[in-house]
Amino acid sequence: MTPKTRIIGLLTDFGIRGSHYVSSMKAVISKICSNSKIIDVSHTVKPFSIIEASYIIKSTYHLFPEETIFIYVIDPGVGSERNVIALKTEDNFYFIGPDNGILPNALKSGILECYKIQNDKYFHHPVSNTFHGRDIMAPIGAHIANNISLKEFGPSLDPQYLVQVSIPLEYDTRLNSVLCTIQYVDNFGNITTNIPLVNESTIEPLSVNLKKTSTIKFTLNKQNHRGKFTTHFSEAKKNEILFLKGSTGYLEISKNQANLAQEMSIKSGMGLKLKIL
Amino acid sequence: MTPKTRIIGLLTDFGIRGSHYVSSMKAVISKICSNSKIIDVSHTVKPFSIIEASYIIKSTYHLFPEETIFIYVIDPGVGSERNVIALKTEDNFYFIGPDNGILPNALKSGILECYKIQNDKYFHHPVSNTFHGRDIMAPIGAHIANNISLKEFGPSLDPQYLVQVSIPLEYDTRLNSVLCTIQYVDNFGNITTNIPLVNESTIEPLSVNLKKTSTIKFTLNKQNHRGKFTTHFSEAKKNEILFLKGSTGYLEISKNQANLAQEMSIKSGMGLKLKIL
Amino acid sequence: MTPKTRIIGLLTDFGIRGSHYVSSMKAVISKICSNSKIIDVSHTVKPFSIIEASYIIKSTYHLFPEETIFIYVIDPGVGSERNVIALKTEDNFYFIGPDNGILPNALKSGILECYKIQNDKYFHHPVSNTFHGRDIMAPIGAHIANNISLKEFGPSLDPQYLVQVSIPLEYDTRLNSVLCTIQYVDNFGNITTNIPLVNESTIEPLSVNLKKTSTIKFTLNKQNHRGKFTTHFSEAKKNEILFLKGSTGYLEISKNQANLAQEMSIKSGMGLKLKIL
Numbered sequence: 001m002t003p004k005t006r007i008i009g010l011l012t013d014f015g016i017r018g019s020h021y022v023s024s025m026k027a028v029i030s031k032i033c034s035n036s037k038i039i040d041v042s043h044t045v046k047p048f049s050i051i052e053a054s055y056i057i058k059s060t061y062h063l064f065p066e067e068t069i070f071i072y073v074i075d076p077g078v079g080s081e082r083n084v085i086a087l088k089t090e091d092n093f094y095f096i097g098p099d100n101g102i103l104p105n106a107l108k109s110g111i112l113e114c115y116k117i118q119n120d121k122y123f124h125h126p127v128s129n130t131f132h133g134r135d136i137m138a139p140i141g142a143h144i145a146n147n148i149s150l151k152e153f154g155p156s157l158d159p160q161y162l163v164q165v166s167i168p169l170e171y172d173t174r175l176n177s178v179l180c181t182i183q184y185v186d187n188f189g190n191i192t193t194n195i196p197l198v199n200e201s202t203i204e205p206l207s208v209n210l211k212k213t214s215t216i217k218f219t220l221n222k223q224n225h226r227g228k229f230t231t232h233f234s235e236a237k238k239n240e241i242l243f244l245k246g247s248t249g250y251l252e253i254s255k256n257q258a259n260l261a262q263e264m265s266i267k268s269g270m271g272l273k274l275k276i277l
Numbered sequence: 278m279t280p281k282t283r284i285i286g287l288l289t290d291f292g293i294r295g296s297h298y299v300s301s302m303k304a305v306i307s308k309i310c311s312n313s314k315i316i317d318v319s320h321t322v323k324p325f326s327i328i329e330a331s332y333i334i335k336s337t338y339h340l341f342p343e344e345t346i347f348i349y350v351i352d353p354g355v356g357s358e359r360n361v362i363a364l365k366t367e368d369n370f371y372f373i374g375p376d377n378g379i380l381p382n383a384l385k386s387g388i389l390e391c392y393k394i395q396n397d398k399y400f401h402h403p404v405s406n407t408f409h410g411r412d413i414m415a416p417i418g419a420h421i422a423n424n425i426s427l428k429e430f431g432p433s434l435d436p437q438y439l440v441q442v443s444i445p446l447e448y449d450t451r452l453n454s455v456l457c458t459i460q461y462v463d464n465f466g467n468i469t470t471n472i473p474l475v476n477e478s479t480i481e482p483l484s485v486n487l488k489k490t491s492t493i494k495f496t497l498n499k500q501n502h503r504g505k506f507t508t509h510f511s512e513a514k515k516n517e518i519l520f521l522k523g524s525t526g527y528l529e530i531s532k533n534q535a536n537l538a539q540e541m542s543i544k545s546g547m548g549l550k551l552k553i554l
Numbered sequence: 555m556t557p558k559t560r561i562i563g564l565l566t567d568f569g570i571r572g573s574h575y576v577s578s579m580k581a582v583i584s585k586i587c588s589n590s591k592i593i594d595v596s597h598t599v600k601p602f603s604i605i606e607a608s609y610i611i612k613s614t615y616h617l618f619p620e621e622t623i624f625i626y627v628i629d630p631g632v633g634s635e636r637n638v639i640a641l642k643t644e645d646n647f648y649f650i651g652p653d654n655g656i657l658p659n660a661l662k663s664g665i666l667e668c669y670k671i672q673n674d675k676y677f678h679h680p681v682s683n684t685f686h687g688r689d690i691m692a693p694i695g696a697h698i699a700n701n702i703s704l705k706e707f708g709p710s711l712d713p714q715y716l717v718q719v720s721i722p723l724e725y726d727t728r729l730n731s732v733l734c735t736i737q738y739v740d741n742f743g744n745i746t747t748n749i750p751l752v753n754e755s756t757i758e759p760l761s762v763n764l765k766k767t768s769t770i771k772f773t774l775n776k777q778n779h780r781g782k783f784t785t786h787f788s789e790a791k792k793n794e795i796l797f798l799k800g801s802t803g804y805l806e807i808s809k810n811q812a813n814l815a816q817e818m819s820i821k822s823g824m825g826l827k828l829k830i831l
Contacts, residue, residue, distance in 0.1 A: 039304070041300045056297045068304075079786030188295075244407065245406070316581070318574060333574045342585045464568060
């Protein structure tokens with residue numbers, strides 16, 4: 001019987017000049033598991049950005065077939081005492097990467113099993129000090145694709161002890177405002193906040209149901225800006241600021257056919273206070 | 278019998294910060310059709326550029342094996358009333374994307390069947406307002422790879438009613454000149470016009486057969502420039518402007534070992550008047 | 555019996571605006587050999603850089619499974635009299651590309667067979683003057699994946715006559731200094747020299763064994779800089795210059811959590827004189 005082809009998704013902050021680091025990981029994977037199918041989730045995460053990495057994982061992983069194995073290499077602490085972990089979620093996905101706060105912010109389900117990766121029998125040798133993506137995480141991912149059990153890789157770790165990094169999101173029901181964090185900014189200049197919208201238009205903690213006439217205000221560099229909530233780009237005039245539910249489920253700020261993020265120098269990680277009028 | 282592996286080609290304007298949008302599409306495709314083979318045609322089309330998208334499709338698609346399925350997501354009108362279409366060409370390729378003028382400028386053969394995509398049974402749910410690439414086009418492409426007939430997706434559309442966008446190209450036989458459009462500018466600074474060269478060196482509508490001694494003139498920002506027609510970069514001196522038949526069959530303007538497009542701030546979509554001396 | 559799936563690795567300098575050139579090569583390959591598996595080694599080699607291409611090949615190819623076929627298209631001489639070659643190494647890898655000095659700087663083992671590619675029966679037609687990656691190298695790679703013998707492609711070439719390009723690296727044992735060449739600069743600003751470190755910390759020709767207290771000095775634009783040798787980023791303070799053995803085995807210069815290459819405008823190809831104190 002032909003073994004099932006497993007998908008391995010790769011997420012890194014190696015950037016456009018780091019393609020050969022990515023291909024090094026693919027080479028190591030291909031050597032261990034020749035029939036896996038590798039998909040690049042993204043390699044343009046901002047260097048060391050826990051926020052962007054969390055955002056990309058949480059907005060993509062559930063789209064993949066179950067049993068997909070994700071390797072994320074956003075790893076500012078490489079070579080320090082930080083753990084590398086391998087875990088399986090209750091919704092049946094696998095994740096391998098540094099224990100640095102990304103996963104607790106990204107997973108939509110509970111964790112079934114979690115292990116510290118320590119068994120160097122499964123590593124690529126010699127193990128470098130600066131590229132554990134290639135030497136530890138890639139081979140472990142390939143061994144999982146070969147159906148090696150997670151428990152082979154090291155001692156189990158209680159998920160409640162995973163490193164936690166908090167990404168600010170504070171609702172003020174009295175003022176009808178939110179202090180949120182910018183999770184991502186894309187090539188079009190769309191600015192993705194970390195405010196989830198439920199049922200197309202509801203900010204639940206504020207009990208606010210945004211309508212097409214709702215106006216949202218924010219202040220940046222002492223300048224006030226405001227825009228209308230809408231459901232489609234095409235409903236805004238050219239160059240008008242608009243708020244809408246982005247494709248990943250969060251409130252986004254955009255300018256129709258212009259690059260708002262560039263104009264306002266907004267980057268992921270920034271805090272922003274929005275007031276619903 | 279093992280089903281045939283179908284190739285799915287992806288073309289988008291998501292850019293280097295939009296890789297996770299691309300991987301979202303790949304995830305959706307992989308879930309529906311596990312044995313397709315996805316090839317990235319390009320994801321660095323200039324945002325919303327109908328001209329660049331047309332150029333890339335027309336200069337690549339016929340290189341692929343027959344039955345390849347192309348999904349193009351250059352979609353400034355997402356969420357508006359524009360149609361999403363699925364069609365099969367007479368030369369046996371499939372295309373899925375918005376009806377916005379790209380395909381009529383790109384296809385080298387007639388259209389065998391064409392349908393408006395409307396049957397949400399084949400969509401990825403919930404369908405967002407801003408990312409039909411992931412929610413409509415990707416799943417439809419995967420279903421085609423699974424041999425679902427195009428007619429399942431919606432009502433047929435007479436190809437003569439596809440949206441037409443005209444890309445300027447005007448020949449003046451009296452003055453021996455052409456008003457052309459820049460279709461693309463690459464990393465090397467090569468500037469690709471939309472003037473096709475037949476048999477290596479013939480501009481047919483002008484009945485001009487370019488020789489290695491032919492000089493071509495153009496004016497940009499009130500400055501005159503001229504260069505010789507040649508067949509190889511290596512025939513020009515360093516930093517000399519040269520004209521040659523590019524690898525995609527069109528007249529290109531370059532500077533040997535320098536970036537002409539950057540020096541002259543030439544971008545795709547610009548018009549340029551060339552005079553053959 | 556199912557034929558073995560061969561991996562084809564692609565390395566080019568086409569850059570982010572040249573993705574459609576890459577996909578053109580993949581299309582041609584897929585048409586000739588439908589069950590090959592294509593891996594992008596890198597497409598962001600600096601245009602025409604023999605040094606970067608050599609560096610990337612030598613630091614990645616041995617990670618791939620044996621029998622992998624590499625096509626490298628860093629080809630400033632396209633259309634000139636330069637040869638295109640196909641060769642097999644003693645460690646069982648295949649390489650196809652222009653004979654321009656890259657391979658002699660990159661291979662870690664001897665060459666078993668080497669041929670000039672001339673038999674146009676195996677080319678993609680019509681053969682353009684400017685894109686041999688698509689018209690010659692890609693199809694030859696695919697035919698090798700189909701188990702066509704190298705000798706079918708043209709006359710054999712004695713490897714000792716391959717074009718040699720020397721990349722400066724001069725040791726001065728009296729002064730304990732090295733005049734080296736920058737091979738690569740990545741997105742994090744890590745600067746990779748061409749000084750190999752043996753056993754984690756030994757510069758062999760100088761008989762120097764770097765310790766954690768070793769200081770290295772260099773001069774750039776008449777300014778002196780110095781940094782400590784270390785084994786992990788995490789051992790340096792933020793913004794401190796540090797030297798360490800990079801993941802590809804060479805001495806690297808970095809700044810902890812800052813982009814040193816950008817700050818100092820250091821680019822690949824530059825020479826740098828390091829003095830070990």
